[in-house]
Amino acid sequence: MPLRELRISNIAVIADATVEFGDGFTVLTGETGAGKSVCINALRAALGGRMDSDMIRQGADSARVVAVFDEISDILRARLAELSVPEHDLLTMSREVARGGRTACRINGGLVSQSALREVGETIIEVTSQGASQRLLRQQWQRDTLDAAGGEGNRQARQRVETAVRAWRETVAALDQAQRAASADAEEIQRARDCIADLGPLELRPGADEDLQAECVRLRHAARIAEAALGLAVAASGEDHGGADLLAEAAARAAPLGGLDPALHLLEEEATDMVVRLRELALDAKRHADAISLDEPRLALVEARLDVLARVTRRYGSADAALSELERAKEIAGGAAGGEDRIQRLEAAAAASRVEAGRAAAVLRDARAATARRLERAVTVELRGLELPHARFRVVISRTPDSAGVDLGDGARVRCGLAGVDEVEFRLASGRDTVPRPLDDGPSGGELSRLALALASVVTEEAAPALVLDEVDTGIGGETAARVGDVLAAIGESRQVVAVTHRPEIAARAQSHVLVTKREIPGGPTATTECVDGEDRVVEVARLMSGRTTHAALTRAAELLDEGRSRRERGRRGTAAVRTM
Secondary structure, X not given: OOEEEEEEEEEOOEEEEEEEOOXXXXXXXXXXXXXXXXXXXXXXXXXXXXXXXXXXOOOOOEEEEEEEEOOOOHHHHHHHHHOOOOOOOOEEEEEEEEOOOOEEEEEOOEEEOHHHHHHXXXXXXXXXXXXXXXXXXXXXXXXXXXXXXXXXXXXXXXXXXXXXXXXXXXXXXXXXXXXXXXXXXXXXXXXXXXXXXXXXXXXXXXXXXXXXXXXXXXXXXXXXXXXXXXXXXXXXXXXXXXXXXXXXXXXXXXXXHHHOOHHHHHHHHHHHHXXXXXXXXXXXXXXXXXXXXXXXXXXXXXXXXXXXXXXXXXXXXXXXXXXXXXXXXXXXXXXXXHHHHHHHHHHHHHHHHHHHHHHHHHHHHHHHHHHHHHHHHHHHHHHHHOOOOOOEEEEEEEOOEEEEEEEOOOOOEEOOEOOEOOEEEEEEEOOOOOOOEEOOOOOXXXXXXXXXXXXXXXXXXXXXXXXXXXXXXXXXXHHHHHHHXXXXXXXXXXXXXXXXXXXXXXHXXXXXXXXXXXXXXXXXXXXEEEEEOHHHHHHHHHHHHHOOOXXXXXXXXXXXXXXXXXXXXXXXXXXXXXXXX
């Protein structure tokens, strides 16, 4: 994502300036104090860096800086959408600060937090000012750079580790969830099992309590029921005086007279039918009386069963409610048995996935170790060509013991994340007798600047951000400066590079040249910027050489620019593919 434009208003010595940037390598030059570093600090502020009210130009109430980019990547567009940033063809990042300290951060005109502005800025530009590159000092970036140096092999190995670790984490998460669920439900499962033990042997069925209550009543009053049934039988058709016999005699006396009175005939027939019914009633009542017996053992059994059902009713509300609770308990107990089986399966799966993650991490570990040795040699060679003749670059790879981690094959478990088990740290020694030290503890700013160049020269990052370097030439001479210029031009073939320099050898290697000029006006000094080319650029390179524009200086400046163009052309022809290690 190339930087196309930087607009600065009321920052330090700059009242109003617009700096335009092209592809490849661009230099900013100008007199000391002209405002070159102000441009870099303003850019850093637009990317979410520090911006205090101290930066506001004298006499102004507020300051503002805007950085404009194009060729927005799909990944960044997706992140901007997550931040609810308005979508545009260009990416515009801006920062404002007022005298009172109030600041505003915007992306494409939409307000965002400073952390969001910084997050987006770090993905598109790496600013190194006297070695102060936050990216360079981050061990995560150092590990990513090591993997980028390993090319496609390391990338694929790292992808396999990420896939394996994600699968492992998902399985462990599922196991943890199942175990927590089992632990949380332990009491409920035990209650279900107790319920089954309590109700299961009772063999309850719907309506059982009502049926038993009716049977108990019949058993308790069996004698009286039998006596009443026998009374019905005697009354209906008892010997000599039963209702059936009496009615039969009366019907026999009325039968001869039926012919005389049709109505009497009908009554006689009805009486005859009633006699039959009474005798049937007597028979049924006698049979029922004979069937009833005083079954004391059955009564005791029924009463005992009713006592049990009374206890169940007191506890569950009714026999039917107890049946419903029993069914639920059976489901819970069954599920618990299935849960135990699932936990066992997940435990086996977690163990297998951890082994697989360890195998993948071991492959990546070996690939990184081999890449580290090659990267050390390549960067050391570059550093010695950048006037650090005794420099030694080291890549230290370490691991953290972790009993919950993976086994790489040696029996010791180590911590493993999505990027593997390796903790990568870059170290640098600049002197013959010095020990390589971590980058945030020892190397000077100039040394770190040259290390950043060396790394950018030998490692091509995928979707690498633009590289911005302030005072990249501090402490170097002519031949080294030319070498730095060549390195910057080479890096510019694959990514945008912007550098502030005082060395003509570096300026002559750039594809585009921005001149920063300060002049005195009423109200205080002010700086302006302009892109220079042709004779104007020759004049500026000559000034960088000797501070004057003599004929000799102009001639040598023209030669340096021709040499720079020739070197860039040869570099393009020699770059047939992206260079990785």
